[in-house]
Amino acid sequence: MADDEKRVFLTVGTTAFNELINTVNQSDICNVLKELGYSRLLVQKGRGQVDPKQPENIEGFRVEHYQYKESLHDDMQEADLIISHAGAGTCLEVLNMQKPLVVVINEELMGNHQLELAKRLQSDSHLFYTTCKDLPDLLRNLDISSLKPFETGRPEKFASFLDKAMGIS
Template sequence: MKTVFVTVGTTSFDELIECVTSEEATQVLSALGYEKLVLQVGRGSVVPDAGSFAGLQVDVFRFKGSIAEDMRDADLVISHAGAGSCLEALGARRPLLVVVNDRLMDNHQLELAKQLHSDSHLLYCTCSTLTQTLRTMDLSVLAPFLPGRPQNFATFLDQALGLH
């Protein structure tokens, strides 16, 4: 079953949940062949009923001990722009569409999304452009995000301190 997983992390981002469950967005997702929509709504006040929207089976939850399985099972992850959620999705090698909350002041999340987008690791938009982005997205242009290699930094540090 082709699945979209939406996460807001441990925060609340009601606007994202409202946008992704709108009639227009669910129709686009359904037209793209998605059959299931899994929503992690966090601390938000918008908690859609489980069931179906525009032919999509919808599952809803607030929190779990781990969302790793939800990410692994997803064919597309739509996430808020929190660094932890972005890195978890990219680490799971799932196509990622980041929705930046443009209502936040001094939005460092936009900087992260722009950088990872310029490196071809994800697509990003805002709630106001989500449906259009879904319509026009090309997930085939996304490049895998390779995990960091902390041993390189440790080796460099050891050398710089004369330990090697």
């Protein structure tokens, strides 16, 4: 791997999010990422039944994938951009790393607490959120410089925020 290679890491956590993998496979997302200067997409696909595919006719761009690893930390750390499901643990880990984050909401989930979390973190300019359908457009217009760093080292603040977002307190 070249040191100047720009990388995108996509994670769905421990769940299945086939719609997101299908979106990456069937849309022009890889073309958009290539246009933005990225040359590698690494996908952690979780329990999903769909494998990410290497796009045809895109030279200098590669897609790799795996199901699970004991830790995603190294893959996140090496990434220049992270695309993720809206799991609270994943969001917190990425934000604590000060990495640009695009959260894709799984609209098939019942009682979608992920949407509440993503809306709040986007309103505070910590990340961008979207749906599978709107992911290509969001990436085309991505302005990472508009993101504000997440205040790290205060897990109780995030826990309190999460409790409020989920209606617990």
